[in-house]
Amino acid sequence: MSSNQGAPQQLPLGVSLRDDATFDNFYLSGEDANRQVVTALKDFASGQSPEPVIYLWGESGSGVSHLLQSVCQGAEEAARSFQYLPLKDLMAMDPAVMLDGLEQLELVCLDDLHLVEGHPEWQEALFHLYNRVRDSGGQLLLGARKSPRGLDLALADLHSRLQWGLVFQLQPLGDSDKLAALRQRSRLRGFDLPEDVAQYILHRAPRDTGALFQCLETLDRASLMAKRKITIPFVKEVLGI
Structure with missing residues (x-):
């Protein structure tokens, strides 16, 4: 993770980016509907996108995690501060502690968002992080296996927030x-x-x-x-x- 002065340092969680999770390694066919998604995410990674929030979803194996990590690789190349957090590895931890201070970064990427279903403490912490990132002028990239409308969330305010941003669905490969x-x-x-x-x-x-x-x-x-x-x-x- 690249960081600005005063920004949180790399979390000691063993979280790392796969070397092969790059835009170049993401397969696109000749008329692939996913091309629009990749183009938008490249701009998001470099900081050229005006969008504050992008929500990316698709079925298991469709490449959501690959693209979230590709965005982080792109952010690193652009010397932007960022953090990639795969929630599947973090759900047992205190969300308030895990998400504290991330709004100081230019880009926050949260993967496996569907896992917060049934976890009100995570939903509340994500709601506050969402607001802090927007208020600070940062960008938030969210990845999940369900659409924002399809998530079963107890916190209605979070449910509505997740539908505010740009939403892309990854199409699976034949x-x-x-x-x-x-x-x-x-x-x-x-x-x-x-x-x-x-x-x-x-x-x-x-x-x-x-x-x-x-x-x-x-x-x-x-x-x-x-x-x-x-x-x-x-x-x-x-x-x-």
């Missing part, structure tokens, strides 16, 4: 795009994944893109260690599928 995304990701990792191997992985591994990319990462490491090419027999041996 099978042909998942295949292309796998091959693109392999090239970015420095090797070419044959189409028949990619097809084999797609039809036997878990279907969401996050799981598919994790399979690819596992295969890449195993291939380097064994000094073997990634073939269907090698996939069977390493992944057991």
Whole structure:
């Protein structure tokens, strides 16, 4: 996290950004509806967007977390102060303490927002953070698996606040795009994944893109260690599928 003088320092939570969570690594097909989303988020990352709040949602594996971290990578490149907070790792902690002082940053990215359902203390803390960030002139990026209207929140004021900002829904990839995304990701990792191997992985591994990319990462490491090419027999041996 880059920081201004007086801004909170990096939280000692083991929270870090994935090196491969960049805009360049996010697959877009030729006429992908997600292109508009990525363009808006690039402007948001660099500080060129006039929007104070963006709410990004999509089903598991659609790339919400990837894009939130991409925005943080972009903010770091632009020398902006920011913090990425994945709520899935923080729900057991005191929200008032966790969110204190974040309004001093230029950009706050909160992931897994749907997890605050059933947690009134988190909802109240998020409501106050939302107001503090807006009052300070900062920007807030929120990621969730549900739309703001679809969230089941006890705090009506938070529910209404979440619907004020710009809302984007990520569209999931179809099978042909998942295949292309796998091959693109392999090239970015420095090797070419044959189409028949990619097809084999797609039809036997878990279907969401996050799981598919994790399979690819596992295969890449195993291939380097064994000094073997990634073939269907090698996939069977390493992944057991």
